[in-house]
Amino acid sequence: MTRLLPILVAALVALTLTAALAVFDSPGAPAETPRLGTVLSPADRRVLDAPGVVRGADAPPVDPAVDMGDPEAVARAYLVAAHTLVPDDSGHTHLRAAAYAVPGSPPATVGVLVIDPPPRGTARRASVTALEFVASDPGDRRRAYLAAVETATGPAPGPAEIALLTGHVVLAHQPDGRWLVASDTTENPDLT
Numbered sequence: 001m002t003r004l005l006p007i008l009v010a011a012l013v014a015l016t017l018t019a020a021l022a023v024f025d026s027p028g029a030p031a032e033t034p035r036l037g038t039v040l041s042p043a044d045r046r047v048l049d050a051p052g053v054v055r056g057a058d059a060p061p062v063d064p065a066v067d068m069g070d071p072e073a074v075a076r077a078y079l080v081a082a083h084t085l086v087p088d089d090s091g092h093t094h095l096r097a098a099a100y101a102v103p104g105s106p107p108a109t110v111g112v113l114v115i116d117p118p119p120r121g122t123a124r125r126a127s128v129t130a131l132e133f134v135a136s137d138p139g140d141r142r143r144a145y146l147a148a149v150e151t152a153t154g155p156a157p158g159p160a161e162i163a164l165l166t167g168h169v170v171l172a173h174q175p176d177g178r179w180l181v182a183s184d185t186t187e188n189p190d191l192t
Helices: 004-021 042-049 071-085
Strands: 123-136 142-154 161-173 179-184
Touching: 071 123, 071 142, 071 161, 071 179, 123 161
Parallel strands: none
Antiparallel strands: 123 142, 142 161, 161 179
């Protein structure tokens, strides 16, 4: 796994840069140029030998105990669902947090890309240790929070390896009064 980490980091950087640069779709562009909405060009995929991303099982319904009108409660439920993993999450995305995300957004349609699933016989359990309001738009239709998520990977019960994820989560207020996650930038500092 240690030898794969630099390759995974390079692939993530390539994905991010390619997506950021693929803003314009010029009709006369060569076939190898990424088009709007394309993450990797065919040449990029050959270089990385990147397998296709397989979408995970459909999202479960929201937890009825979560007050969808409370943005902090929704952010916490989303983050716990998004960062809790099982070994069977390997090889595809998982959508356990998608019910807390804005329909059509990447968190709802793609879900969480599982780069480092827990080993067989273990699970990765997530808990939100801090959620701090950062900003909102003038109409209070969107709110951003700085989040700290602790993950514990190991058998249950038993000793666990603890990691801290940090980042931002942005929620959008829906016409029906619900708050839903529009984006999540939490990442493991070990992968940066």
